[in-house]
Amino acid sequence: MNLTALHVDFRAKLAVFALMFLLSALLTHDVSICIALVFMLMYLWMQGFYRAGVFYFFAGVLIAFLRTLTGSGGVTVFLPDVLLFALLRISLVMMAAYAMVRMPPSEVTAAFMKMGFPAALALPITFMLRFAPTVRGEFRTVFSALRMRGLLSFAHPMRAFEYILIPVITRSAAISDDLAASAELRGIANPGTHSCLRDIRFRTMDGVLILMSVGLTAICLYFDRWVIL
């Protein structure tokens, strides 16, 4: 079992996420955002999310580079500066979000329960996390089928809308029933205490991580406001 990668507590991940969100909203200079990106790269790396970390990091750096290159003009009409500006910040937030999205659903549920979250909200979110990665594939299959049948035409947008939506709805309804059945058959609705394979504990390491993130936030803000002029 690959539990060698560092395990970060849900609450620490949430704190990191909130801080990154704050930074994405407050930082004005791309340089300071890049500093935060470096930190997030290390954050994802130590949790074993190597590919995602590298991907978002370089995407962010590339956007920052494009922005310095083009000034405030943006790259053609399709990539105006506003969009690049937003994408750069989104990639920072995405890195923090990634660590949360990739948690096993049971851990999310257990963490929610521990934080006193009602099951009526924790359960749908568990299902959302399970379903979200498959949505693209579902849409892709429907589009492929439509192309095979030659039914995808811009001449009849309403009809195309119907043809896309109906199979997506039928499939999703079936998947949601299947998932719910398989969860119920394994006792997800047990009103008693659930346990968790992953040890849900707030360790010293999590505290250190939060302190480091707070430190990074302070440095970035300081850098952003007073060093770069």
Added chain:
Amino acid sequence: MYSSKLSSESKRLSVRNLATIGIFSVLMIILAIAVAIPAMSVLYFSLFISSPLIAFLSAPLFTFMLLKVHKRGTVLVYCLIMAVLYLISGTPYLAAWFVLSAILGELAMSRPNAYKNFIWITISWIICSLFRATNGMIDIWFFSKQYLASGVSKEHFNQVAHFYYSAPWVLLILVLTAIGAVLGGYVSAKLMKKHFVKSGLLR
């Protein structure tokens, strides 16, 4: 020997119902993102078209979700999930705003059998859509300092603020969104009847 009847189905939301809500919420969120992200590149599009378009396109998903679950509390849970997502994504003020929409949206469904009635469903959807449409405005109205400080170019801010601070423009955006939601509700009623009600897939 006794026989259990259909009516024994509990009025509380079951795991199955919650799964349906979760999964259709994902579809709606992804649809909204798919419209909103490309819309960002054109200012007027993102201001005037994106919210009404999302209200129109997501309506069938919302309607199907309500019809499939047909129990009190569906809209409440759906909007609260949105609130939680805004909370997690670091905008607690929008979360509070969505809690309000959860209460209002569910109130619209308080009539008996409202969960089978396309008109009440559409009204509830209008409420949810209007709340979503005001997200950007809330940012500017109450948090303009933070919004500006976030490094948005002054020029962009002025353009957006010009529209969001003027009552007629705001009204126009809201009216367009409501129209989008109403049309969406109308189209989904037709689609649901055509595909799912007759076929017995939805009761």
Added chain:
Amino acid sequence: MIQLEKVTFSYNGDGLPVIHDLSLSVDKGECVVITGKSGCGKTTITRLINGLATHFYNGSLSGRVIINGVDQRDFPFWSIGRRVGAVLQDPSSQFFAEKAADEIAFGCENYGMPRHEMMKRISIAAEKSSSSQLLDKSLFHLSSGQQQCLAIASIYAVNPDVYVFDEPSANLDSAAVERLSQLISVLKNEGKTIIIAEHRLFYLTHLADRILYMENGQLTRHFSSAELRAAEPAKLEQLGLRFARLPRIRVSEEIQEKETVITIDRLNFSYKNVPVIHDFCLQIGKGEIIALRGPNGAGKTTLAKLVCGLLKQKTGNIWFRNRMNDRNQRRKQIFFVMQHTDSQLFAESALEEVRLNAKKPEKAESILASYGLAPFKASHPSTLSGGQKQRLLLAVAESMDSSILILDEPTSGLDGETMRLLAERLRVLAARGKAILVISHDQEFIASTCTRIIHMEQGKKITDKAIIR
């Protein structure tokens, strides 16, 4: 262990009962297989035992379902999983966690098992299901066979006395069916009570103590394992069942030359820099029905998508009647029926579905009738059974009059009767000069239908032989 006493069940209160006055008693440690044509009610029996029928689908039940001496209705739904473990049909939509270890733990977690106990049970369950190497893999990337093994492991960790399977082999390839069969025999040796609703019988003949045949919601016949093995194929065919023994596919190296419809010439394709299709060459002639086999991830579906123009090849050419057509032109000549029929049906009725693309819409009804779907012409496609959806898609393909047909696992989850009907229609189409390529693991189907068999591994063609009958 399990008693069904005069059970009548319907999904909606006023609807026709799916199960009609049925009684069944299964002893502890017995392995019972329930078979019968699609829609006979065997899935519903599994749902009555695992509680889904009453607690999840909220149907109305009269009579009693008794597990280990207690009426099923006296248990709260969530606790049933401790006594009855259930494996459902589609492994890809019944797992919950991303990592396999978390998936095995899922049930234990819900029942609040202490962590050290859970760890122990996970490693035993993984070992028994021979999935120890998979523990830190992502379930999204595993084959359906591996997913199914993990689904069983996840239940094994909870350790119920009863296992209920609903068509567990429907989505599995031959190697995975073999593994499934071994796994069931492990469970049987541990004294578990096992109930399996299934169409494919060949892998169960040595495991089953009894085989029950269902018809219109009632159990009408029963066989012992030996009786089933000895049964005349003609008799099983008459009952609409699949065969108890897999027919041998006899091949010869000599492939008859036919008028070529499509030529695939040194096709290459990679996905994310990983080569999927490697120098693939193939000629498909008029009237041929080619079976494409190979392990999971061999690139069969990718090849199909390349041929029909849904994907673009990296290098290589595809010639259509000796002309090089681009992807868009090819799509008009080739029809590809993918897996997941739900995603490929768009209209509000079966008839309308066929009419949507029909070259001659007035023929839609007669085409529908030739697939045995005339009684369902007004039904919404999503309300049809899996086999009916598969037939409907083939009817659509026929109405479009494409010269080439590609089918991806068309017989998965089909009963013997539907499988034979499908096979017969394909032979009719081939006789009319269509070229057909079928991705399939279904040996019964291949042996009865196909004219040529290609084995594929790691994106390469390994063997290409003619089938002799």
